[in-house]
Amino acid sequence: MATVAECSKELHVLAVDDSYVDRKLIERLLQISSCKVTAVESGTRALQYLGLDGEQSNVGFDALKVNLIITDYTMPGMTGYELLKKIKESSVFREVPVVIMSSEDVLTQIDSCLEEGAEEYIVKPVKLSDVKRLKDHIMRGEPQANGKSGLLKRKLIDDIQASSVPLSFSSSVACDLESSQLPSSLSSPNCPFKRPKLL
Amino acid sequence: MNSNQLQHQVLYMRRSLFDQGYLDSEQLIQLEDLQDDANPNFVEEVVSLFYSDSARLIQNIEQTLSNRPVDFSRLDDILHQFKGSCSSIGAKKVKDACSQFREYCNAGNAEGCSRSFQLIKQEYETLRRRLESYFQMVKQAKAA
Numbered sequence: 001m002a003t004v005a006e007c008s009k010e011l012h013v014l015a016v017d018d019s020y021v022d023r024k025l026i027e028r029l030l031q032i033s034s035c036k037v038t039a040v041e042s043g044t045r046a047l048q049y050l051g052l053d054g055e056q057s058n059v060g061f062d063a064l065k066v067n068l069i070i071t072d073y074t075m076p077g078m079t080g081y082e083l084l085k086k087i088k089e090s091s092v093f094r095e096v097p098v099v100i101m102s103s104e105d106v107l108t109q110i111d112s113c114l115e116e117g118a119e120e121y122i123v124k125p126v127k128l129s130d131v132k133r134l135k136d137h138i139m140r141g142e143p144q145a146n147g148k149s150g151l152l153k154r155k156l157i158d159d160i161q162a163s164s165v166p167l168s169f170s171s172s173v174a175c176d177l178e179s180s181q182l183p184s185s186l187s188s189p190n191c192p193f194k195r196p197k198l199l
Numbered sequence: 200m201n202s203n204q205l206q207h208q209v210l211y212m213r214r215s216l217f218d219q220g221y222l223d224s225e226q227l228i229q230l231e232d233l234q235d236d237a238n239p240n241f242v243e244e245v246v247s248l249f250y251s252d253s254a255r256l257i258q259n260i261e262q263t264l265s266n267r268p269v270d271f272s273r274l275d276d277i278l279h280q281f282k283g284s285c286s287s288i289g290a291k292k293v294k295d296a297c298s299q300f301r302e303y304c305n306a307g308n309a310e311g312c313s314r315s316f317q318l319i320k321q322e323y324e325t326l327r328r329r330l331e332s333y334f335q336m337v338k339q340a341k342a343a
Contacts, residue, residue: 021248021284028233028241074279103283125287127229 011035011135012062016046016071016083017101022124026070026101029131038062043078043086046071052090059092066096068119068138073102073109081113088117097138101126205340212333221326226289243334249288253323256281260316269309275301281319292322 013035017023023039030037040046044053050066051059069087071080078086080100087093097119102109110121120137122130200208216222227242234241259277263270278301285294296319303311 019280019283019287020252021245021287024245024248025230025233025287028238032233032235076276103279103286124283125226125229125289128232 009139011067011138012065013037013068013070014046014049014063014066015039016041016043016069016075016080018042018072018075022072022101026126029126029128030070032128033131033135035068035135038066042075043071043080043083046083047078047086050087050090050093052086052093064092066093068097068099068134069093070099070101070134073100073104073113081109081116084113084116084118097141099134200339200343202340202343205336205343209333209336209340212329212336216329216333220291221329223289223291226287230288246288246330246334249284249290250327252284253281253293256284257320257323260319264309264313264316269312271304271307271312274312275304278304290323290326293319293326296322 011034013030015023015026015030015037017026017039018041023041027037027039038049040049046069047053048055049060050063069083071083073080080102084098084100087096087098094117098117099120099122100113100118101122101124103124105123113121120134122134217224217227230242230245256277260274260281263273263277278297282294282297282301285291285297296315300312300315300319303309303315
């Protein structure tokens, strides 16, 4: 049974944003929330760091410990959406939660990110409360082994969608399901738009 | 001015920035909340970054506007970036000027874009002056 992650565990976050100002901001927001941050300026750089760019065969030791990837949507070259897709295609990193940040509050954009497997979509400017909430959410659902409880969560969500009968399960998975039952309408620009993950 | 008067000045200038619509109070407070003993100048550092970023973006707009035919798509990209950083530091008037520019951009109106650009530069310069005075006053009050 998955348990609540130890509070002493430090989250290692990879932050991706082409804006100097926003990169500095997200870096500080994460630092002050006791996360270790690696901030890069593009999707290409992010893939290089993760060893997914096809050039490097060895991913850095540090990169393997990335627990969360938070990326801007609109970037020159590779968009956050394209980066999200590449991460989800990777067997090593597909279970790492990816959060999209954007100044655009466009439903179709939000939808396509969530459908591609984004954990959350946060409307900029990102606030400290957003980061705190995000961190709590990630820490609660932290997988025990590589992707095992991640798969378990998805299967349960699948069952629920099929039977629409509430199941009883461990607390960390319960938290995940609670969030999946949030109403699908945006109540405010800064509310994360959450839906059950589609497989 | 003594310490009290300096503090008063700081509060007055701060209040004016908000009331006159130059700065979004919520966003400034968000930034100030990220300051601590280890990072005592965070707000000024971000604002400095905003200045250099804005200078670069303004130059890009200038260049793009002077090319024929006008590349509205490129202009929109630049303005999106500019709006974004304005949002991050709460630069309201500059952000609104950017929105106006984007509307002319979407309409393919080069003349409108040029006029909006003048407004953007104006608002940016005013904000910069006001912020520099404000931060100087904050320093003085702290030292007193």
